[in-house]
Amino acid sequence: MLRTLFERTPRLNGSDAALMRKEIQGYFHSTFDRYEQLFEVLACDQAYYVKPIPLRHPLIFYLGHTATFFINKLMLANLVQERINPEFESMFAVGVDEMSWDDLHDAHYDWPQVSEVKAYRVAVRAAVDQVILTAPLTLPIDWNNPWWTLLMGIEHERIHLETSSVLIRQHALPFVNPHPAWEPCHRTAAAPANGLVNVSAGTVRLGKGKDDPTYGWDNEYGCHEASVQTFQTSRYLVSNREFLSFVEADGYTLDDFWEDEGRAWKNHTRADFPTFWIRDGSNWRLRLMLEEVPMRWDWPVEVNYHEAKAFCNWKQEQLGQPVRLPTEDEWYRLYDTAGLGEVPSDRAAAANIHLDHYASPCPVTEFRHGELYDVIGNVWQWTETPIYPFDGFQVHPHYDDFTTPTFDDRHNLIKGGSWIACGNESLRSSRYAFRRHFFQHAGFRYVISEAPVALPSSRYETDRLLSEYAEFHYGDEYFGVPNFPKALAQLAVQAMGDKPARKALDLGCAAGRATFELAQHFEHVTGIDFSARFIGLATEFAQQGVLRYTLTDEGELVFYRERKLADLGLDEVRRKVEFLQGDACNLKPMLTGYDLILAANLIDRLYSPLTFLSTVHERITPGGLLLIASPYTWLEEHTKRKEWIGGFKKDGESFTTLAGLKEVLGRHFRLIAGPLEVPFVIRETRRKFQHTLSETTIWEKIG
């Protein structure tokens, strides 16, 4: 066991500012020191400059990174006014993410000497101390408090304490030395036979309140509640021994057990056993952070999501039962039923976590939590759940890209923490997610459940057109112009009077707002658009009730927006709408019998508006209505010149689109309202907008 407890993340709701300064300084120092202590294991300066793995920076970067982060963020918070070393604060600022291929070309970097970086860290420590000692402090320290950003810096360094420890574990053995402050567990025995434990059904509540007294990352806030069905789970984390059966069953040779993405990873990397295993003739050894040891069969296996999932698929075949990883909700059910609490501040945790026990994993039999072992601690546990935002998610203005780039359905949550999960990482509410092929100090336990895995929508729509239309339909009003699809739906409903309101069709529905709005009056509304991407967006909104997208601020800068059907008063009508991809010039015959067809900003986008206009009466009930709104922006790219229905000289005279509409529709319709100009605004950037008037006419089908 390590000698002293590593400081816990402070409670920020105290009322004594002097005490709070002291506590924060202690938390800062312990973190800063422990981080530097980690680098003491490096055997030589060269160890700082040789990359442990090709796709990540060498360790010198990480030594500098956590220090520059303090300065960069504290400048944003206006707690620091002057840079210490602008060059370092640029060089060490970005490049953490393994996918930044561009920034990782060695030629771009001329790393400074280790001594220079260490000297820089000394200067940063002094600057942060200065802040802690002198900056104005109003308690409590909450999300909006400038000091929150100071905590952000400390917790950020704690995350890197763990991730750097992984990199060190991946470094070549000659580059690292054992170290008394990083003593691994020495206990090992035969692995236990795993067993299954029943977990009763129940409700889990996730999400941290803004009044919670501890620091949290953006993704932890908001709320999420779910009913979890009964399921079974493995008593122990899967041990190296248990995983060996999969390896020996040719698990890495056969493709069958692997999901597509996992198979691609396996075949690309040519993995044939877990990454920290070492084959030694007919024996196996295990790489720990600083040494190689004989295989610890009763310790948890450490794998990425793909390997864990392949094991489950193999196990399912063995058992003939539905085996998979737990979802995030299910993991919380384990936590709740095990009766766990937060890591205590006054004694060692009853789990291999927070560096309270070892600088390595330990046997899966060592920490019992109710009927299970290792619900928290030892190694992180992969889940089936890609990280997603809870209801009420907001980004913190000083770190708007902490989580949002991972809302991409490609980053899965890991839960429970590892032996080196400290500070925020050790809290029940913490949520970390990594790419599924990524290695951390992470393993897994499996569950048996018939319940399908609900994959919550996490994705932010970033396609420029879709995002602009999402905002156009569901976002803010600009220049005082009322929401356009809503205004048209209201005009249509008003014109309907007490006519039958059975079915309506929203042709060219785009992001679908008018479809929802019409469903407040009609029994059923179909939204159709030529673009499958729009249909995907609208369908997802109808299903999830929430829509997330990025909006361009200026240049490449974006911000994040979330809209909910419920907030728009449209949650009730979700069951009354459907969205289909279709071509207004060639609709399926079944799409008929509508009491209203709404065609907003459609006709000047069609390749043959005449085809649409001359047949649309066939789809409308007698006495039914057709609403057409268009700015008549005829463009060759959408509609060949010869297909325009107006906007040109005809027989020498100006022939407007309205005249064309009257000519074509006049045979089957009577103009009952309009023309009137309905404005709309499409936001392109924070400062650039399209501001357009759409000429609106309402036509009644002649009985």
Add this chain to the structure above:
Amino acid sequence: MLRTLFERTPRLNGSDAALMRKEIQGYFHSTFDRYEQLFEVLACDQAYYVKPIPLRHPLIFYLGHTATFFINKLMLANLVQERINPEFESMFAVGVDEMSWDDLHDAHYDWPQVSEVKAYRVAVRAAVDQVILTAPLTLPIDWNNPWWTLLMGIEHERIHLETSSVLIRQHALPFVNPHPAWEPCHRTAAAPANGLVNVSAGTVRLGKGKDDPTYGWDNEYGCHEASVQTFQTSRYLVSNREFLSFVEADGYTLDDFWEDEGRAWKNHTRADFPTFWIRDGSNWRLRLMLEEVPMRWDWPVEVNYHEAKAFCNWKQEQLGQPVRLPTEDEWYRLYDTAGLGEVPSDRAAAANIHLDHYASPCPVTEFRHGELYDVIGNVWQWTETPIYPFDGFQVHPHYDDFTTPTFDDRHNLIKGGSWIACGNESLRSSRYAFRRHFFQHAGFRYVISEAPVALPSSRYETDRLLSEYAEFHYGDEYFGVPNFPKALAQLAVQAMGDKPARKALDLGCAAGRATFELAQHFEHVTGIDFSARFIGLATEFAQQGVLRYTLTDEGELVFYRERKLADLGLDEVRRKVEFLQGDACNLKPMLTGYDLILAANLIDRLYSPLTFLSTVHERITPGGLLLIASPYTWLEEHTKRKEWIGGFKKDGESFTTLAGLKEVLGRHFRLIAGPLEVPFVIRETRRKFQHTLSETTIWEKIG
């Protein structure tokens, strides 16, 4: 002499509606009848279908055209509600202009029988009669009166009476027969020796008032006043005999006497003498409308502008004096000094005009007007002046393309009328213009004058971008957003306080509005833009004081706009501005010493904004100001990503353009005002606008 006088264009300011109906009916009938009588000269039905010249429709088109014009225009005026024959009213509506290549392919037309068109004309006559007898009539009939459009139809047919007579004259002789109603002049004698007459200097006033009692075409209205220097003019129109000297001097063989455009015409058509001349061995004959006769040497030669101009150039060489055609202003000086008046309604004109005398030209010695002959009548006289709009020009809403397409500097005015110029064509105020290579019953007289020919600007800017910017800078306000360049100039001037205001630079001046506005405060302002087209537009505006452009209404439909510096209160500052083409990233060294540089919507269009921003201080006087306004719409097409000065993540943090400006400009400037958002609107169509906010900052150069 023809038996009865052909009705004169009526005075529309009577007070007796019944009498007015009667007079208009008489005018309509005489016109409609006389037009049909012209077609009586055609020898057979085939004569209607064979084209007299390849680039124009056959005569059947013209027989139908003037009738359909009545119906099409009266429908616009809402005086007729029902079409008579929609097919005819489309087929015969357009295709008058010889340049409509597309519409002239024979395959497109399946012309109706002559009898069908004649029957149609009978129906139209009845319909128009019905209008004249029954439509509500409020006197007087002015430009805004629906009946104006009825007069438009009649005067339109009178124009075609003349142009069709030209086509008939161009028809092969077997297709035409002499006709008692179309008797040519039979008198001829030896041609007179031409001489020069002095014309004293004086002022001419052109332009018809809206209160004039006769019908006029759009181009006649407004006002134009000019001082005409003294000049000499030929006493007679140039006769066939006088022109023969040019032909015999190899005038058509040698290129030297021809202007570029005329030389191209001559060499393309291989003309070697006037088009109605016929070479008969060593003799010459002359084609009249319906017959060939021995050359009439004392009749006026009939040529196009190019031939007339080449003759003048030859004559100039002969005389060693500056010989050219008269300008429109000079022609009015002839008219005024000859003491002429309008064609009388109760007796034959004292000129070969209005069909009062012959269905052909006559000797140039026959009609004396003061010291000159044929100031009006006989044949039209080409001028040096391309048609242009008078101040106050407006299009008539029922015929917006009567004149506007000819405001292109390629259509020259002809003056004075011919033997068949009737109705409006015979008035002093009438203005007709044709392409310079076109044949009418037109010849010329020449003048000797040292005065240069002022070519008034007639062109409507139709380039979409330039027109949009012309409207953006000088046009209407939309959505209540004040004029943007004016607002910026005001902000700059306000910030100047009482600093020295010697020189200002408007960088990225576009259409130049801010340049003019700044010149109200500064002694001299230079507008610079990268686009030579913008510089051309702004320079023309500064020189002419008037700017004309078309604005897109919807699709291909446009309308015409005119703006004047005087109306904007900017006429006085014309002398204080200059416009130069230049590159803001690479300005000439001489452009320096400015008390103010204004850079509106510039920096996010530059290929290297940093180059501009980091050197601009060198061009500003100490204490001088720099105003930057931009929506920061960074686009790769203008500015490569690596050249952006903000709008991206830098060292992991959002780095706005404003932050970039502060960083770059901070070395030499102090931010003294802003940022504030100044809005602007760019109109694209009647219904589509860009609505943008431009972030504005004002910087003072440090001492």
